[in-house]
Amino acid sequence: MGSSIDSPNSPQCPSFAIRDETHNRFLRSISTKEPSFSELPHTPSRLSSGSLSSPCHHTASLPSSPRHSFAPTKLKLDHDHLPTSHRCVSSVLKKDGQILSIAASNGLVYTGSETNLVRVWKLxxxxECGQLKTKACMVVALEVSNDRVYAAYADAKIRVWRRTWDGAPKHVRLATIPRTGIYVRGYISGKDKMMKHMGAITSLAINISDDILYSASLDKTVKVWRISDHKCIETIQAHTDPVNAIVVADDGVLYTASDDATVRVWRRNFCSGDRPHSLTVTLPAKNSPVKTLSLTGDGAVLYGGCTDGYIHYWHKGWFSGQLQYGGALQGHTHAVMCLASVSNYVISGSADSTCRVWTREQDGQHKCLAVLQGHRGPVRCVSVLPARARDDGEDGCSICTGSLDGILKVWHVSPKGNAGRRSPQNG
Structure with missing residues (x-):
């Protein structure tokens, strides 16, 4: 259904490089051929063998943290073969350049790229069943909640659409955050830093129960927006280096990840006036910048993907916001750029051009189920598709991956020998 996956056409926008105006340098410079992480330490070299039948682990040394000892998780793998079957069921190449963001909801998948388009796909x-267009280009983050679609662009603004159904999905543009008039008035009054990020947005997160949209940025802050009127109600001075990812739990606890090699945990106190978010704990990530986060649906496990190729994880304690270090998943040979989780599955995408599918077992240990190979560039974004997207009756999960090679892929991963039997948890 897609076009041939030869080398992608040249994108309309420049390569995905975001400049930090404060220090006048590029924090990231990622090409579609080979990623450049020269500014990020401890990136292990690429393995010479990429066979799917090889054991899913990596023995490169990892620097230990001065605060905690480090004991990487030993993966329970059959050395003769991986315990699942997987296949790429769709591969699509558009003229959009690098794919930078993915979000899935209610039978639809939204994808953002270097262009000014958010493409809408039907499951x-x-x-493809629609497009969301703006004057700005480079869609760096996407979030979907109920009937709202939020897209963050390289101009440090967020566009909002409302989704309706009239035989087919339709989207109506609602707002731009921050609104231009409010931003101009804030600039004149000297409050412009409260109204707009001073660096590119890197991640979005939504807390519907509290009517809050969070945005993280290279300017080292996280801004808190009230969804009902799109106003900025708080700016969190979150980290000492750029904030790369944020996730929020159902209990309102906020997690932020940064180039300062930490994950920070924030709680919201409604009685604290103008700055209700307070820092609860700082989790060290073994001296490696943390590029991506994912939280299990029940909030029990937090995963953080780092530039050294490791995925650290923490278990939730008895109290809200309390976390205990669990270990690290080994396998990727370059930076982990994206994570997603559903049920007991964890999916990781990396600058080594592969995705790995992990399962969390009852004893808390993890097993690598599959290595998805096929992209010709770093895997920048990943989403687990809803169970209704499956139409073949197999167990497992369906995954959509977007790469800096400009290609979107859909994969089905299922345990070997279980074809034709649908698990209860996946419908």
Whole structure:
């Protein structure tokens, strides 16, 4: 259904490089051929063998943290073969350049790229059914909640659409955050730093129960927006280096990840006036910048993907916001750029051009189920598709991956020998 996956056409916008105006240098410079992480330490070299039948672990040394000892998780793998079958069921190449963001909801998948388009895809057939257009280009983050679609662009603004159904999905543009008039008035009054990020947005998160949208930025802050009127109600001075990822739990606890090699945990106190978010704990990530986060649906496990190729994870304690270090998943040979989780599955995408599918077992240990190979560039974004997207009756999960090679892929991963039997948790 997609076009041939030869080398992508040149994108309309420049390569995904975001400049930190404060220090006048590029924090990231990622090409579609080979990623450049020269500014990020401890990136292990690429393995010479990439066979799917090889054991899913990596023995490169990892620097230990001065605060905690480090004991990487030993993966329980059959050395003769991986315990699952997987296949790429769709591969689509558009003229959009690098794919930078993915979000899935209610039978639709939204993808953002270097262009000014957010493409809308219908499941399960994964056919394009719409486009969201703006004057700005480079869609760096996407979030979907109920009937709202939030897209963050390289101009440090967020566009909002409302989704309706009239035989087919339709999207109506609602707002731009921050609104231009409010930003101009704030600039004149000297409050412009409260109204707009001073660096590119890197991640979005939504807390519907508290009517809050969070945005993280290279300017080292996290801004808190009230969804009902799109106003900035708080700016969190979150880290000493750029904030790369944020996730929020159902209990309102906020997690932020940064180039300062830490994950920070924030709680919201409604009685604290103008700065209700307070820092609860700082989790060290073994001296490696943390590029991506994912939280299990029940909030029990937090995962952080780092530039050294490791995925650290923490278990939730008895109290809200309390976390205990669990270990690290080994396998990727370059920076982990994206994570997603559903049920007991964890999916990681990396600058080594592969995705790995992990399962969390009852004893808390993890097993690598599959290595998804096929992209010709770093895997920048990943989303687990809803169970209704499956139409073949197999167990497992369906995954959509976007790469800096400009290609979107959909994969089905299922345990070997279980074809034709649908698990209860996946519908």
């Amino acid at each position: 399960p057939e994964f056919t």
